[in-house]
Amino acid sequence: MAWKSGVDLAQLKSLWQRCNAYLARHPAALFWAIVFLPALPIPTSALLFTAGVVWRERPVMACLLCLLAMALNLSWTYWVAARPGRGWVEKFLATGSFRIPDLPRGDHLKLILIMRLTPGFPFFVQNYVLGFMRPPFFLYLPVSLLCSGVIGTGIVLSGVGLADGKLMPALTGISLIVVGAVFTHLVRGWLAKRKNGGVKAETL
Incomplete structure (x- = not known):
C-alpha cells in the first residue's frame, strides 16, 4: 500500500538503508528491540531477520545475540504475567468463589509444548499465557528457547x-x-497420541 500514499520503491530503499546504517552503528538498539518489542503484537521473525541483515558480517555473533535477547524476552514476560499479572486477576476474583486452578505437575511440559508448537498463537500471547499459568520457570525457559x-x-x-x-x-x-x-510436527503427533491414549484409558 506504500505507493498509494505517494511513497515509491526508491524512497523505501533509502529509508531502509538509513535504518540499516543506524542499527549497524547502534547494535544495542536492535538487541533491546528484540528483548522488548516481541512483548507487543510485533512479528518476532521480522526483528530476527533484520538482525541477520544488519549483523551479517558476524553471523555467529548475530545468532548468539538473538538467542540471548529471546531468552531475556521469554524471562521478563513470564515474570510480569506470573507475578503482577496473575496477582491482579486473583484480587479481582477474590470477591467471588472462582479460583484460578493450579496445573498438575504432569501437565507442565505438555502445556509449554502445546503453546509453543500449536500454530496460531502469537509469540507474545504464548509468553503471557504460560507466565500466567506458572509452569516452573526452569522448565519453561529451556523448553521455550529450544522450541523458538x-x-x-x-x-x-x-x-x-x-x-x-x-x-x-x-x-x-x-x-x-x-x-x-x-x-x-513430531512433537504435536506425540502429544496427540498421548491425548488419545489417555482418552482410551478413561473409556476402559
Whole structure:
C-alpha cells in the first residue's frame, strides 16, 4: 500500500538503508528491540531477520545475540504475567468463589509444548499465557528457547545469506527452519497420541 500514499520503491530503499546504517552503528538498539518489542503484537521473525541483515558480517555473533535477547524476552514476560499479572486477576476474583486452578505437575511440559508448537498463537500471547499459568520457570525457559530458538536461528541465518548473497548461510538457515517445522510436527503427533491414549484409558 506504500505507493498509494505517494511513497515509491526508491524512497523505501533509502529509508531502509538509513535504518540499516543506524542499527549497524547502534547494535544495542536492535538487541533491546528484540528483548522488548516481541512483548507487543510485533512479528518476532521480522526483528530476527533484520538482525541477520544488519549483523551479517558476524553471523555467529548475530545468532548468539538473538538467542540471548529471546531468552531475556521469554524471562521478563513470564515474570510480569506470573507475578503482577496473575496477582491482579486473583484480587479481582477474590470477591467471588472462582479460583484460578493450579496445573498438575504432569501437565507442565505438555502445556509449554502445546503453546509453543500449536500454530496460531502469537509469540507474545504464548509468553503471557504460560507466565500466567506458572509452569516452573526452569522448565519453561529451556523448553521455550529450544522450541523458538531453532527456527529463530534459521531466520537470522536466512537474513545473513540473503543480505550478502551467500548460499551457505541461507541454506543453513532454511535447513534449521525445516528442522524446526519437522520437530514441531513430531512433537504435536506425540502429544496427540498421548491425548488419545489417555482418552482410551478413561473409556476402559
